[in-house]
Amino acid sequence: MRNSFAVPFALAGAILALSLAASPASAQASRTWVSGVGDDANPCSRTAPCKTFAGAISKTAVNGEINCIDPGGFGAVTITKSITIDCHEIFSSVLVAGTNAINIAFDSFAATDVRRTVNIRNINFQGFDSGIIGIRIFGVGTGSFVNIEDCLINGFFGSTATGIADQRTNGKLTVLNTTVRNMGVNGISVSPASAGLLEASLSNVKITNVGIGVAIANGVAAHVSNSLLSYNATAGVSVTGGGLNIDGTTIAFNAIGIKQTGGGVNLSNNDLSFNGVGVSGTVASYTNNRFSNNGTGGTITPIGSTSNPTGLQ
Secondary structure, X not given: OHHHHHHHHHHHXXXXXXXXXXXXXXOOEEEEEEOOOOOOOOOXXXXXXEOOHHHHHOOEEEEEEEEEOOOEEOOOEEEOOOEEEEOOOOOEEEEOOOOOOEEEEHHHOOOOOOOOEEEEEOOEEEEEEXXXXXXXXXXXXXXXXEEEEOOEXXXXXXOOOEEEEEOOOEEEEEEEEEEEEEEOOEEEEEOOOOOOEEEEEEEEEEEEOOOEEEEEOOOOEEXXXXXXXXXXXXXXXXXXXXXXXXXXXXXXXXXXXXXXXXXXXXXXXXXXXXXXXXXXXXXXXXXXXXXXXXOOOOEXXXXXXXXXXXXXX
């Protein structure tokens, strides 16, 4: 009797072994994990985390999320799919030298990736002096979204050193509760190679000790609100094309507060003070802005009047 059962059990075992061998060893998960003591040979699960974002992203499904278990430096990564990287409440760092920290390459997204959305949250970027760009976003980007929240980008001085560089022709960018400091060239640059439909919204952003705090060009539509732009060597804001609205923002102690050589700038509820030159070029100003202790220059065109202001109060 024992022998009569042995053959069916042996066959069942063989079939199970073959089915396991045929299953994909690198199946992608909706959520993966990284750890300072992880290993990229792991499956990036909660109990067997990866070491780097680059190791985890290949094992994360489109529209999935990478989280951090414990503090660590998780390395540079190129993103080619809709994904969220979020290390909320865990110290997470990307330290790079002589290269970019995160590249978001929308031209490499699959046609089936209909969301075309990348979310970056709660990460510290350290350029180790020679880093080039903290977050570079590029490609045509039609229908694409990038959301950057609660990040710190510091210490990039190599080549075109920039905290966030959005170079897409099309797409939408939001930056919220983020600090960019100590950059050789730009804090945040929204500047496609050619004019398109690129929009940017920056709120509660602090940019200090860079060349140009916020640089807008080539038909971009942008809005900056409730932010701080200070101690920047060239300008707090530079607009060479497109349109920029600035609201509720302090622009202080820059070589030039606002530099306009193209496009349009509208101001409401801002404080421009102690800049070497307050305005270079032409800006349109509601009567609720304050200009004080700036060097002279430029043209400030009023919107409304003192007796009947059309701006916010």
